[in-house]
Amino acid sequence: MLKLKNVSKYYYQDGVIAAGITKINLELFLGEFVVITGESGSGKSTLLNVLSGLDTYEEGEMYINGEETSHYTEKEYLEYRQKYVSNIFQNFNLVNSYTVYQNIELAMLMNGSKKKDIKDKVNDLIKKVNLTKYKKTKVSKLSGGQKQRVAIARALAYDTPIIVCDEPTGSLDSKSSKSILELLANISKDKLVIVVTHNQNEIMEYATRLIRMHDGKILENRVIQKINLDASLQEKSAQKISMLAKLKLGIRNTFNLPVKFMLMFFIFCFIILTLVSNYGGIEDSENTESLYGINQYFYNTTDKRIILKKKDNSSFNEEDISKIENISLIDYIVQNDVLNDQYFYLNNKNIYLDGTLYLKKIDRVDIGNLPKNNNEIVLISNKDNYYINDIKDELLNKEFSLDSYDLNVKIVGILYLDDLDFYVTNFYFNDNLINQIMPYVNREYTNLDIKIDNKPIDYADILVSNKLLDGEIYISENYNAYCSNYDCHNKEIEINSHNIYKQNKVIFTNINTLNKKNYNNYLNGDYEDNNSYFIVNENDYNKIYSNQDNYQISVFIKEYKDLNEVAKTLNNMGYNTLKLKDTKINDLNQIMQILKIFKLIITIILLITVFFISYFVIKLIYKSRNNYYVTLRSLGCNKNDCIKILRNELLTFVNVAYLVFIFLVILINNNLLKFTYLETMIKYLTYKEYLLIYLILIILSILIANRYGKKVFKNSIMKNYGERI
Numbered sequence: 001m002l003k004l005k006n007v008s009k010y011y012y013q014d015g016v017i018a019a020g021i022t023k024i025n026l027e028l029f030l031g032e033f034v035v036i037t038g039e040s041g042s043g044k045s046t047l048l049n050v051l052s053g054l055d056t057y058e059e060g061e062m063y064i065n066g067e068e069t070s071h072y073t074e075k076e077y078l079e080y081r082q083k084y085v086s087n088i089f090q091n092f093n094l095v096n097s098y099t100v101y102q103n104i105e106l107a108m109l110m111n112g113s114k115k116k117d118i119k120d121k122v123n124d125l126i127k128k129v130n131l132t133k134y135k136k137t138k139v140s141k142l143s144g145g146q147k148q149r150v151a152i153a154r155a156l157a158y159d160t161p162i163i164v165c166d167e168p169t170g171s172l173d174s175k176s177s178k179s180i181l182e183l184l185a186n187i188s189k190d191k192l193v194i195v196v197t198h199n200q201n202e203i204m205e206y207a208t209r210l211i212r213m214h215d216g217k218i219l220e221n222r223v224i225q226k227i228n229l230d231a232s233l234q235e236k237s238a239q240k241i242s243m244l245a246k247l248k249l250g251i252r253n254t255f256n257l258p259v260k261f262m263l264m265f266f267i268f269c270f271i272i273l274t275l276v277s278n279y280g281g282i283e284d285s286e287n288t289e290s291l292y293g294i295n296q297y298f299y300n301t302t303d304k305r306i307i308l309k310k311k312d313n314s315s316f317n318e319e320d321i322s323k324i325e326n327i328s329l330i331d332y333i334v335q336n337d338v339l340n341d342q343y344f345y346l347n348n349k350n351i352y353l354d355g356t357l358y359l360k361k362i363d364r365v366d367i368g369n370l371p372k373n374n375n376e377i378v379l380i381s382n383k384d385n386y387y388i389n390d391i392k393d394e395l396l397n398k399e400f401s402l403d404s405y406d407l408n409v410k411i412v413g414i415l416y417l418d419d420l421d422f423y424v425t426n427f428y429f430n431d432n433l434i435n436q437i438m439p440y441v442n443r444e445y446t447n448l449d450i451k452i453d454n455k456p457i458d459y460a461d462i463l464v465s466n467k468l469l470d471g472e473i474y475i476s477e478n479y480n481a482y483c484s485n486y487d488c489h490n491k492e493i494e495i496n497s498h499n500i501y502k503q504n505k506v507i508f509t510n511i512n513t514l515n516k517k518n519y520n521n522y523l524n525g526d527y528e529d530n531n532s533y534f535i536v537n538e539n540d541y542n543k544i545y546s547n548q549d550n551y552q553i554s555v556f557i558k559e560y561k562d563l564n565e566v567a568k569t570l571n572n573m574g575y576n577t578l579k580l581k582d583t584k585i586n587d588l589n590q591i592m593q594i595l596k597i598f599k600l601i602i603t604i605i606l607l608i609t610v611f612f613i614s615y616f617v618i619k620l621i622y623k624s625r626n627n628y629y630v631t632l633r634s635l636g637c638n639k640n641d642c643i644k645i646l647r648n649e650l651l652t653f654v655n656v657a658y659l660v661f662i663f664l665v666i667l668i669n670n671n672l673l674k675f676t677y678l679e680t681m682i683k684y685l686t687y688k689e690y691l692l693i694y695l696i697l698i699i700l701s702i703l704i705a706n707r708y709g710k711k712v713f714k715n716s717i718m719k720n721y722g723e724r725i
């Protein structure tokens, strides 16, 4: 039962106050079919909006089942509407991008109905309003009469005791009008149906009460058919909107408008790209900066290299190596670390080549063959290395002397690698050749500190004879001067060897003198006075130069971004690590520091700008969806639920855009897609940055949803309808 007592509603517009309705007194009951007529501007719509809680009133009192409503808050109005009132609007206020089914379903979702109840009831209602054929048609494609029938079905699905229709037949031809009115009359049996019309004739056969209005006042209030008046309003039982329903609507809204979808998708992609290129850009310029740095000890200063030593300075054993090999982020290990930083010169009559070794295993060549025999090597260069390209026919299967190693090698293959600089050549040696040259390399690199009987000597040339026992040494005669009585027999010789890679100590106690008589037992050639030889056997020789030991190795990681993580892992495993990246000295360092601060400031400004641009663009798009959210609201959806539906929609966009991004990353990382810019940028991203970007997107969506939700609920429903764009 609805009752109005002296109710007035005023409109304020441009500083002018206009009366919508003045001092209305009225009582309406369940079972009535109330027809309100009057000329345009007489206050019919205003009265309806007040009755249905779509708009507020300024004076008087409206009673619902005897309860006063003038103190009602927004929330209480919403509850009142949810329990009692459905509206059928003159302009339908359907969701145009939804199908007939989805529009009717929406009302039931807002009621919190169960999934299994929804399907049957919606189908029933579609049948009742004779739209079965159009069940899956988008509402935007329907005629006015069909839309009106959808609106009626939606009102019925919403299942409230009061149904309010403002000019339901206003824009329809007489045939459709008649069928709509019959439908309404049919449902008015156990409801209160209030219909506004300015065409009284077509409706009078159904009416039980006629109200005629003029200038905001009631001129006539006449009962036409008596009905049983004792039924009081029964509020409808409604549940909360289920989470699943909110998720479903959010996802549906993401995809149902293709143009909006594309726009939003691009905005989110734009945000992701900006975040990625900002982060990647900073990392990249830092990386470039370190590339220009130099280091006087190391030739191979790639940022992917980490040098390892054991914390107790002992030699690496097989167990160490296999443990390190198990770290999946590592690309390869170079055990003869010194080879990384060794320069090689190859020479035949007219060609001269120089370069470092390529120490990762190769399993193919582009020209020629992989090495089979000991002295065969492969030359590696960039495809665009014009020097090599010019002479490549003169290189293959030619002998070269390996300067300072007393060895000849033969180039049997050429391999092109893109990631080499175009002016660089590398050589690939097989394991046998490496074993052959290692003693030379070690010897060349190693400094010896020798003490005879604890007295340091300047120099000794250490030679090998396999006629000696372990621990036995022959020294040139003149070294005896370091021992008392010119006799070193029972004394001690200590040889400390050291280079930047390793250090080692070998002690000899079995000391003999090399003289003219025994010289040719051990060495070829002629004896000379004043020679400065130490002769040891091969085993001891290898000990001195640590030929069998690895005190230092290098690991090369697969991707630069994992540098810190791998270094940390190795540290935790008990190794001291040195990232080559940190060893480089760059003269520009100070300027770079200042630039870095600038870059940081610019980044922050850029990020804030992106945030706001995206925020406003998204808001603009959503403003155009005002209608949708006001429609939800008129179906009793409260602020929190509206925000949640919008949030679900935005999060779906975020997830779609993010998934596409991740998909791109996977394609690029697997070389299935070439996108150089993105490739440079993502190589610096670790899972932490991926997570951070995702979080920023989520926060952005939540902020937008909250802001928007507050805006939709700032004004009364009718006012918001007016605001739609």
Ligand code: ADP
Pocket: 011, 012, 013, 018, 019, 020, 021, 038, 039, 040, 041, 042, 043, 044, 045, 046, 047
């Ligand atoms: P009807 O539906 O009978 O045509 P309305 O209820 O729409 O009449 O209008 C009643 C009076 O209130 C009219 O004078 C109209 O100009 C005024 N009015 C209606 N809506 C507004 C509004 N949103 N702002 C200002 N004045 C309004």
Ligand code: MG
Pocket: 044, 045, 046, 166
């Ligand atoms: Mg009107």
